[in-house]
């Protein structure tokens with residue numbers, strides 16, 4: 631079992647999530663070549679090690695999150711809302727020791 635620390639809901643069983651896949655930067659639609667679209671849509675690095683993935687919390691907040699996961703050990707280094715660079719609300723809760731409460735909010 632993998633426990634994913636959703637930045638909105640706290641740590642949850644991975645069965646609550648849908649694995650979307652490796653995170654890859656989307657090419658600019660106005661300038662991308664067919665080759666760039668092919669690489670974006672079909673090529674994956676599939677490393678045996680750390681990778682950044684997108685997951686969707688289907689049975690929770692119904693939001694996309696970006697997760698850094700080790701594909702061999704399933705250790706999770708970070709989880710944050712897609713597109714954000716700072717810690718998510720759950721990481722702030724975790725630092726305060728409130729991570730077990732899913733409706734704690736996240737205001738510090």
Ligand SMILES: [Zn+2]
Pocket residue numbers: 636637638639640687690691692693
């Ligand atoms: Zn969630």
